[in-house]
Structures are given as C-alpha cells and as structure tokens.
Amino acid sequence: MRVLFVGHGPAHIPWIIPLAWAARLAGHEVRVAVRPQCVAPVTRAGLVAVPVGDENAAGAVAARQLPLGPGRLQAAGAATGALDADVAEALVEKMIAVADTLTDDLVGFARFWRPDVIVHDTAAAAGPVAAAALKVPAVGHTWGVSLGVHCESEAELRPSYARLFERFGLDPVVGPSVWIDPCPPGLRPPHGVRRADMRYVPFAGPAALPAWLRTGRDADRPLVCVTGGVTTKALDEVRDHVVASLRELGADVVLAVTAAQAENLPQLPDGVRAVESFPLDVLLAHCDALVHHGGVGSGLIAVTHGLPQLLLPQNAFQEHWAHLVRASGAGTALPADAAEGAVGAAVQDLLARPSYRRRSRELREEIDAMPTPDRLVGFLEECARAGHTDVPTPAEAGRR
Known part of the structure; x- marks a missing residue:
C-alpha cells in the first residue's frame, strides 16, 4: 500500500x-x-x-x-x-x-x-x-x-x-x-x-542526553521547565519575570528554547539552565511542572508525564487550549501579562496541590488506553x- x-x-x-x-x-x-x-x-x-x-x-x-x-x-x-x-x-x-x-x-x-x-x-x-x-x-x-x-x-x-x-x-x-x-x-x-x-506519541527529533540528565538531582528542589514552544516567541517578553518568580520559590529552572531564542538569552543566574532544540518529551521526564504559552503539543507532552502545568496564553487559540486544560483539572492558566507574584503563587499551588498531578495522570491513563x-x-x-x-x-x- x-x-x-x-x-x-x-x-x-x-x-x-x-x-x-x-x-x-x-x-x-x-x-x-x-x-x-x-x-x-x-x-x-x-x-x-x-x-x-x-x-x-x-x-x-x-x-x-x-x-x-x-x-x-x-x-x-x-x-x-x-x-x-x-x-x-x-x-x-x-x-x-x-x-x-x-x-x-x-x-x-x-x-x-x-x-x-x-x-x-x-x-x-x-x-x-x-x-x-x-x-x-x-x-x-x-x-x-x-x-x-x-x-x-x-x-x-x-x-x-x-x-x-x-x-x-x-x-x-x-x-x-x-x-x-x-x-x-x-x-x-x-x-x-x-x-x-x-x-x-510525542515526537520532537533526536538528541544526546546531557550529563546533568544522566544523574540524580536534589529532591528538595523542584525542577520546572519553561518554554514558549518551538515555533513562537510567545514567552520572550515575560520569560525573565517568570524565571525570577520560580527562583523565589526555591525551584530550579530549565528553559527549553530554539536556536534563535538561545542567541538572545541573557546571562542565566544560578539554578537556571537552557537547552536548545531539545526534545521536550525527554526533558519533561525529569521535571516536576511545566510553564508554557498554551501550545497543544507542549501541554499534551506534560500530560504524558503526568505533570501539572501553568499556561500563559497570548492569543485566543492558546486561551482555548488553556481553558480545556484548566477545565480538565490538570493545570491552571493566567493571562500572559500576569504579575510576577501571581505566576509564583500559581506554580506553588501546582506543586503543592496533589489534585493537579492526579488529574494529569488520569489523562495519561486515557492516552495509554x-x-x-x-x-x-x-x-x-x-x-x-x-x-x-x-x-x-x-x-x-x-x-x-
């Protein structure tokens, strides 16, 4: 055929x-x-x-x-x-x-x-x-x-x-x-x-696993991934204050960026690293939560790992997907221009409240079936x- x-x-x-x-x-x-x-x-x-x-x-x-x-x-x-x-x-x-x-x-x-x-x-x-x-x-x-x-x-x-x-x-x-x-x-x-x-079945291309993903990490410090997706600049304007909010929570942060986005990154503070053109599916296997722009692919990959997610949508289509995730109980959403304090509080709630992770895992079970x-x-x-x-x-x- x-x-x-x-x-x-x-x-x-x-x-x-x-x-x-x-x-x-x-x-x-x-x-x-x-x-x-x-x-x-x-x-x-x-x-x-x-x-x-x-x-x-x-x-x-x-x-x-x-x-x-x-x-x-x-x-x-x-x-x-x-x-x-x-x-x-x-x-x-x-x-x-x-x-x-x-x-x-x-x-x-x-x-x-x-x-x-x-x-x-x-x-x-x-x-x-x-x-x-x-x-x-x-x-x-x-x-x-x-x-x-x-x-x-x-x-x-x-x-x-x-x-x-x-x-x-x-x-x-x-x-x-x-x-x-x-x-x-x-x-x-x-x-x-x-x-x-x-x-x-997530697919994002080939990769070589870096050394820091081949060893254990401090279990007391959650690792939160932040991404604006592979084809947008959706979170570029708010990235710095999102990262600052997460660091105030005591979380480590990994930025998943494209090659073009990597060229414009500032000097990253301690506890923050960036990965360039790296499969999000592989990365999220090591994370505790995802903050993203409201991309469908990013959101579903988080679900396949049973992760709670915070969406910061910047257009009506992303807001539509944000509503679906929020209504499912697997995550929450804020306007993209939300204040730093709101972002930090939302992620803290994601990490502290078991229902987000439980509901995400239930969605993963639906996928597996x-x-x-x-x-x-x-x-x-x-x-x-x-x-x-x-x-x-x-x-x-x-x-x-």
Missing part, C-alpha cells in the same frame, strides 16, 4: 510522524508532502519528504494577521469548551488560502505516485483535493485539537473550499469525514466529525481496500 501524508506547518509535523513511521514499519511505502519550510523536520525523522508549493506564496498567506489577540481568557466558571466562532472561521479560511498555493503541486505528485490512501493534517485542506483527484480515501489527522477543514453537508459548503476542487474539474468532497485524533477524551471538546482514536499507531495502520488498510472511510476504527471494532 502507498500512503501519502500531507502536512501543514512546522509545529504540526511531529503529530504525523508516529503514524507515518508505523505505516513504514508495516511494510508500506510512505511519502510526506509538505511546504518547503517543513522538509527538514520530515527528513530529520528519517522519512521521505515531497516539497509542494512555493514557500514565498504560502508564507505570505500564512503570515496574514488574524483576530487572535489576547485578553479573552475567561474565569474558570464562565469559559466554554468551544473555540470562539469568529476565530475558528478566520483560521479555517486561512487554512484554505494556504492550501490554494499547494494544490497544483500536490495533485500533480499524487497523480504521478498514485497513493492508495491520503492522510492529511486537518489544517491541510489540499489533502482532500488530491484524494478526490485520485478517487481514493482521505483520512484527517488532527494536531491535538478539533479544528480543521471539513464539509459534512451541503449546507456547510464554503465557496472558498469548493473552489479548491473546481479548478481541477472535481466535485468538492462533501459528506462524513473521519479524523485520527490523539487527544485524550478528557481534553477533547465536542465536535461533529467522527474520530478514530490513536494514542498520542487508546489504540497504538500500528493499529491505525490497519484502519488505513481497510479504508484503502474499501475505497472509503466508512469502516470500523480500532476502538469501534473493539466494542463489537
């Missing part, structure tokens, strides 16, 4: 790597179609990348500013599980606009390589277009949240979505979709698309044989 994966931006690539490798290890041919800026993360994972689209054109669209400004973090009792409708609408239209710069190359490659099934990031709207051109099943793959491009009925058909198909003489894909979803049920808001559960990626390869095989996605998912098959 030939499986074509279609990725989105750099922060989304780690989500599809485990399933892509599971398909490869099952003996299937795998290609990963991505924008040029995402080729390196794919090849570093040992997979074959197919560059599609012009990066300048795609980047110009992706850089468009959206109504994602901060300030919407609601009180715990007032927030809802749904992303603001205006934000969701703007994000989906942006996804479609980016896809419009990629479909020519993607459809051309798909017609040449002839995959049996296409697995696309739910933000990569070009994937269903290529699947329609070949008349093969298209399976979505979420990036931890229930957001993406889909059309479940004629009433939901967007003109912009329809135009992606029309220029190839294709009818737009309308009808029941299925999305592979690695988000545990306890962090998953309701959504109309059918899910195929898959265990979340989900089907592993190799079982989802069987689902893809069934979809390819049937020529559609209306076949039982591993979880559904287990209930029958």
